[in-house]
Amino acid sequence: MSTESPDELPGRETRRLGSLRLRLTLALPLLNVLAVAAFEWSLGGDAPTPEGLARLAWLVLLLSAAQLLLVELWMLRPLRRLAAGCEAMESVPMPLTTDGEGAAPRLAVELDRIGHAMQRARDSLWQQEQAARELQRELTEQRQQLDQAQATLEANRRELASLERVDTLTGIANQRVFDEALRREFKRAQRQRGLLALAVLDLDQFRQFNETHGREAGDAALQRVAALLSTRFKRDTDLVARLGGEEFVALLPGFGMAEAQGVLESLREELRALRLPDGSSEQPLTVSIGLAAASPAHPYLSAQALLQAADEALYIAKHAGRDRLSLAA
Incomplete structure (x- = not known):
């Protein structure tokens, strides 16, 4: 209690x-x-x-x-x-009175x-x-x-x-993914003494194409080119990416210069056959390509050196008249 x-x-x-x-x-x-x-x-x-x-x-x-x-x-x-x-x-108080x-x-x-x-x-x-x-x-x-x-x-x-990993216009990989894949595949090719081909592709006169046909037609052409690249290079190890603007890149592990050259020449003909925009009878959209390939017989010091060689080959293709494939020295 x-x-x-x-x-x-x-x-x-x-x-x-x-x-x-x-x-x-x-x-x-x-x-x-x-x-x-x-x-x-x-x-x-x-x-x-x-x-x-x-x-x-x-x-x-x-x-x-x-x-x-x-x-x-x-x-x-x-x-x-x-x-x-x-x-x-x-x-x-409680009164207790009893009266x-x-x-x-x-x-x-x-x-x-x-x-x-x-x-x-x-x-x-x-x-x-x-x-x-x-x-x-x-x-x-x-x-x-x-x-x-x-x-x-x-x-x-x-x-x-x-x-962050996909180009919003074309749906293919962007430059960030390509940079990672290039470093990875270059190290693998060095380690295994394998082959690695790298092609840089740039659409010819694309600024003039946009001015003539309009921005929407230019975006549609970029999407068609990306689809063509994805169809042509569809191995699990292949990578196609858009670096920006009208510039694309194809990374081809296991390909030497000769194999990659044949595939890229076919791709260049296929793009011309599309006659963009949409079967126009005018001068069709074309592409210039720079190709470099690393191999045990022709090594490169770094992945950046391989990319620079492909860029230099593209520069030669552009100044040699466009619509062509140029091979790195």
Whole structure:
């Protein structure tokens, strides 16, 4: 049986509320730190920087302050009002008189006062329950919004990663992918003493083509050329990419100069046969090609040296009249 006096009960309730406030003040920031850290980790971010840690600290601080304010408004304040009501009820003296005529009315008044106090307590508890449900509903909505935002960020990240490796106009690889593949295949050819052919292709008079037929016809021609390259070079090891503008490249592991020359001459004839734009009777769109090939008999010091040799061969093809294939020395 409790030995606390009635005067000690309000103070005990106040201490309990203070203890609850202290526990919430300590627990909410810790939970927010764990939630924010889990969210950042799910995004697959890099190692945290001082600026990133400072930003996370401010975010945790703001979230904790907002949550503590909500708890203070919707939970602790109603509890304080309830405790105050109980204190007021308990502080009302209960007369213990036994005189016949005055006892019954005073007892009825005290019972009525107790009933009103209990009704106020029930009302306060109901309001507290409603506030808790509202808080739970808002937290659920925030969690759903957070999950939706995370899903959107992940979709955007995948789309961005795809765009970083694909030319948006033609759908073939971009220069970043080509640079990685060139370094990789060059090292493999050196290690295995194998063959590696590299062709740089540039459409002839393409600026004049755009001025004559329009930008849309030029974009369509670039797409047709990319499709032709993808059809002609379709081995798993082949790579075709657009370097930018009207310049393309074909990386052909296992091909020597002679094999690559035959395929590229056929491709040049096929492009002329397309008679771009769309079977026009005018001078068709043509291509100039520079070809270089690394082999044990004709090695190159680096992948960049191989690419430079192909570029120089393309320069010769352009200045020799265009619409031709030039071989690196």
